[in-house]
Amino acid sequence: MCDAYGKCGTCSGKASVPGGGKVLNYNIRKNGFGIVYSFSELPSFAYTAGIEENWRNPELIIFGLDYDLSTLLITETANLIRGGASFTDQTGHYRIGNINVMFLEVLTNSAKQHMPETTSYYGEKKFRALQMLWSDEQGHFPFDPQCSDEVKRIQPVLAEGNQPDQENPPNGQH
Numbered sequence: 001m002c003d004a005y006g007k008c009g010t011c012s013g014k015a016s017v018p019g020g021g022k023v024l025n026y027n028i029r030k031n032g033f034g035i036v037y038s039f040s041e042l043p044s045f046a047y048t049a050g051i052e053e054n055w056r057n058p059e060l061i062i063f064g065l066d067y068d069l070s071t072l073l074i075t076e077t078a079n080l081i082r083g084g085a086s087f088t089d090q091t092g093h094y095r096i097g098n099i100n101v102m103f104l105e106v107l108t109n110s111a112k113q114h115m116p117e118t119t120s121y122y123g124e125k126k127f128r129a130l131q132m133l134w135s136d137e138q139g140h141f142p143f144d145p146q147c148s149d150e151v152k153r154i155q156p157v158l159a160e161g162n163q164p165d166q167e168n169p170p171n172g173q174h
Contacts, residue, residue, distance in 0.1 A: 021117070024036065024049055024117060024121065025121075028049060028050035028053075031050075032050055032054040032078070034048065034049050034050055035047070035048055035070075035071060035074055035075075036048070036049065036115070036117045036118070037067060037070070039067070042154075043153070043154040043155065044063070044064065044065070044066070045061060045062060045063040045064070045070075046062055046065075046071065046074060047059060047060060047061035047062070047074075047114065047115045047118060047129075048060045048074060048118070049115075049117060049118040049122075050121070051078060051081060052122075052128060053122070053127075055081050055082055057086060057087075058088060058105070058127070058129050058130040059111070059115065059118055059127055059128065059130070060074055060077060060078070060129070060130055060132050061111070061114060061115060061129055061130070061131050061132070061158070062132040062133075062134070063131075063154065063155045063156060064134075064154030064155040065134070069099075072097055073097060073099060073101065073132060076096045077096055077101075077132065080096075087103040087130060088103075088128075088130070090102070090103055090104055090105060090130075093135075099134050100135040101133060101134050101135070102135075102141060103130040103131065103132055103133070104130065104131050104133060104157070104158075104159035105128070105129075105130060105131075105159055106129040106131050106158045106159055107158070107159070108126070110158045111128075111129040111158075115129060131157070133155065134151075134155070135147075136148040136150075136151040142155045143157050
């Protein structure tokens with residue numbers, strides 16, 4: 001299993017390490033997925049490669065968190081997926097670690113733009129992606145008008161036109 005301390009990751013962008021693609025491929029073979037980090041751009045983000053291929057679930061992308069927290073959330077979620085969980089229904093909020101999260105589908109063009117190493121890994125094969133959104137301290141997600149401006153600034157929502165109605169959240173959750 002991949003641990004929560006980045007032992008399954010590689011870096012992206014200006015922070016990339018020589019041979020990063022080899023590290024990513026190794027981690028996918030060893031753990032079923034790898035994590036790619038981009039801290040050279042703001043907002044920072046992290047994303048996966050290998051989940052779709054190994055567990056037939058969409059890849060994950062998360063914005064605005066530091067290395068440790070993004071690694072923890074992605075790893076916990078990937079391990080839940082490995083155990084049979086699915087977050088593709090996009091109908092609820094979940095608690096992973098101590099963080100409220102929800103998942104929204106990322107459109108193909110946006111996924112390819114933000115996830116170049118995943119795109120390269122899959123080549124001509126199609127892959128799906130989910131954005132893992134996290135809430136502010138009051139439980140509001142970045143598409144909610146009441147969400148803090150800072151959380152909105154560091155967490156762009158890639159799923160344009162596919163955002164739930166916060167006034168009538170699914171399953172009575174808010």
